Amino acid sequence: MIRLLIADDQALVRGAIAALLGLEPDIEVVAEVGRGDEVLAAALESRADVALLDVDMPGLDGIAAAAEVRAAAPACRVLMVTTFGRPGYLRRALQAGAGGFVVKDTPARQLADAVRRIHRGLRVVDPALAAETLTSGESPLTGRETDVLRAASHGGTVASIAQATFLSEGTVRNYLSSAMGKTGARTRAEAVRAAEDNGWLL
Amino acid sequence: MIRLLIADDQALVRGAIAALLGLEPDIEVVAEVGRGDEVLAAALESRADVALLDVDMPGLDGIAAAAEVRAAAPACRVLMVTTFGRPGYLRRALQAGAGGFVVKDTPARQLADAVRRIHRGLRVVDPALAAETLTSGESPLTGRETDVLRAASHGGTVASIAQATFLSEGTVRNYLSSAMGKTGARTRAEAVRAAEDNGWLL
DNA sequence: GCACCGCGATGACATTTGTCATGCCCGATA
DNA sequence: TATCGGGCATGACAAATGTCATCGCGGTGC
Structure with missing residues (x-):
């Protein structure tokens, strides 16, 4: 059984994703939060195996929340989900210790697979976004x-x-x-x- | 049985909402589309009772799609869903014939109720957004x-x-x-x- | 008919912005 | 250590932007 935490600021989306993944026989949604600064506490309390984090959240952005989780709850792996496929996001998410990164217009059925891969310690990265990230390079701005x-x-x-x-x-x-x-x-x-x-x- | 059409450009969200509402015993998801210009055809073909439309979609925005549906398939009622609670959106959605308007950070369990109300011909409007819309008034821009x-x-x-x-x-x-x-x-x-x-x- | 209002346009003007040459400081390197 | 390069900062200058007064045109409504 994979214990899953879901963090997304839009309650409707959060609940819908919970419903979607709750249908999977091997996944159990053990926590739902709507703010980045509530992620760590929820992850610790629920002893989640995987945290599904949106990038855009009030309080603390998803990438910072991912770093927190990796530091304080290393057993909990992180999968980032975002609306915007921005190259810099992917780079920073992986640097923050996220195990994977998917955009919200990937097919819904792939999400459960992504969660399973993350749980097994594998990496999940959208190929198109990865290519874009590699070509666009790091920020040239000082x-x-x-x-x-x-x-x-x-x-x-x-x-x-x-x-x-x-x-x-x-x-x-x-x-x-x-x-x-x-x-x-x-x-x-x-x-x-x-x-x-x-x-x-x- | 309420025959429901779901339109949202983010496949993950679309699928998740479908899963969420598919759990309801009296709702059947009969069509899913990811573009505004595919809404009308899908509504006609699936003989949907209610169309759940996101405002932000490629091809044709959700409000224009709502107007199309109301004109060509009057039996299909429209519920708008959006990320951004912008006063002008609500106003124009209702003018376009939408029966209701909810923002994506409303609790997930209320969505099914909103769909049922729309199906019965009632109106569903986020109260806070309605107030904001009334105070902000129509666009002063020529x-x-x-x-x-x-x-x-x-x-x-x-x-x-x-x-x-x-x-x-x-x-x-x-x-x-x-x-x-x-x-x-x-x-x-x-x-x-x-x-x-x-x-x-x- | 006539006043009114939105639309499109012009030119002059004061401000704001964007560009450039320049200098300082610090760390890396020869 | 002497030098170089990059980030940081400044002020002067040219170009763009924002403001204003004004004009003509075509509908609308009294």
Whole structure:
């Protein structure tokens, strides 16, 4: 019997996945949570064998939650599930100790198999996403560039970004410019979008 | 027996919801599709009583699909499901003939009840979202303002927006400026975000 | 008919943004 | 140690963006 923990912020999806996997004879759903910062406690208390974690969650994102689980409950393996197949997500999830990574538009019947593979210690990675990750490479953005771009992602002015990052306005413009160069964007908004699509802002 | 059609672009979610509702004794899932432009044909062919439609789908968005279904298969009632509780979505969904509207973070067990209510011709609307919709009001944006803002939502320059909308650059700047005024935004990107959050760009 | 309103357009203007040359600091390397 | 390179920071300058006043056109409604 595989003891499974499910973490997803959308209650409907969480419950539906629980119902789907609950139909499997060898899987038992022992915990369901809707926030990243509740994952670890639930994993410990329920003694789950496998944790199915969504990347986008309030409180703590799924990748950080995966790292927590791997550190404090090494017996519990992690399978990440996400809506967005972003190269950077896959890379960081695996670095955080996740055993697998699937996107939400994979066929439903494959999910149970993925859980079983993870439980046996095997790796499960979407092949297309893996290829994309390998070709896209790691983030070319430097630390401050990432900070500034993340601050810019809400759409504010340079002045507000400068305040948020404790930098001079000129410096902010500089980092934005350099980030735009590296992403091939002609606009700040394009750069933000490109970086988000690659998962470089986490 | 309620004959149910499920439309959602994420195969995993679609399958999981099918599994969840398939457990109900009085519900039978008779069709599953992953694109908006496949909804109508599937509804007709499967003679579904209720269509469960996600808003975000490729091909044709769920609201347009709902209008199609109501026009060509009036016997099939529509329940919209969405990730984002945007005021404008609810308004337009109901105008398109949907009988109900639920967000994906409602508890899973309520979904079956919602389907039954819809089947009986009742209305199902998330109360919090309804309140937000009523207070936020209809879109204050004029047609062209919406067009320009939508074209701007990808982050391009004024020149590219002008090309895409067949307008002069000055005119584009004017519409952007006026949209920014109406949304209370200080930046084009902020205006885009505000309009998206309200569902005004659909 | 006439006022009104949304749409499309223009040009001038002040601000904001993006680009560039430059300098500092620190760690790596010859 | 001397030098090099990369990340970090700044200010000046050019280009783009946002703002404003104004105009003509075509419907709508009184």
